[in-house]
Amino acid sequence: MAVANTKAELKTVANVKAKAEQPEDTRIENQAEVGKALAVLLSDVFALYIKTKNYHWHMSGSHFRDYHLLLEEQATQLYAITDVIAERARKIGQPTVRSLEQMVQLKRLASSEVEGLTPEQMLIELHDDNQSLAAFMRSTHTITDEANDIATTSLLEEWVDQAEERAWFLGQTVGQ
Numbered sequence: 001m002a003v004a005n006t007k008a009e010l011k012t013v014a015n016v017k018a019k020a021e022q023p024e025d026t027r028i029e030n031q032a033e034v035g036k037a038l039a040v041l042l043s044d045v046f047a048l049y050i051k052t053k054n055y056h057w058h059m060s061g062s063h064f065r066d067y068h069l070l071l072e073e074q075a076t077q078l079y080a081i082t083d084v085i086a087e088r089a090r091k092i093g094q095p096t097v098r099s100l101e102q103m104v105q106l107k108r109l110a111s112s113e114v115e116g117l118t119p120e121q122m123l124i125e126l127h128d129d130n131q132s133l134a135a136f137m138r139s140t141h142t143i144t145d146e147a148n149d150i151a152t153t154s155l156l157e158e159w160v161d162q163a164e165e166r167a168w169f170l171g172q173t174v175g176q
Helices: 001-021 033-058 064-092 100-106 119-146 150-174
Strands: none
Touching: 033 064, 033 100, 033 119, 064 119, 064 150, 119 150
8 A cells, every 4th residue: 555655746746747848838938028028017117116216315394304214115125126127037037127228218207307395296196106106016926926926027016015005104194
């Protein structure tokens, strides 16, 4: 009986090993499309990082300290994922952005050079941008999932949650 069980286990192990070695089950498909999506996403994240720092630097008013600290925390979180996005593209053999000019061409979020915005206007804009970023991340998630890029898909799930949390904090702060 023990011999039969051992033979069955070996057969199962051999089947699992053979299946794991099949390239179509383990290869990331459409690497170029995933790389392009990551370059665009990286540009969006950098754009939101810069806008968040801009508003952090130009915050004023009776809630200055609270808003200033909130935006610093959010900017730090955004900056932390930029390197991970770029390195993920490189890990799958794709290039990433090489200049600010390229980021400006690729980004989907608007920059802001407007002077004199109220703290509430700044927070509402960042709220909306974080919601947009979460939507962009979901679109990228679809691309990476269809490409069998499990690692990037997993990272995106965490980043969507972070973007939604940033939007939630900003929305609650301004009563949205």
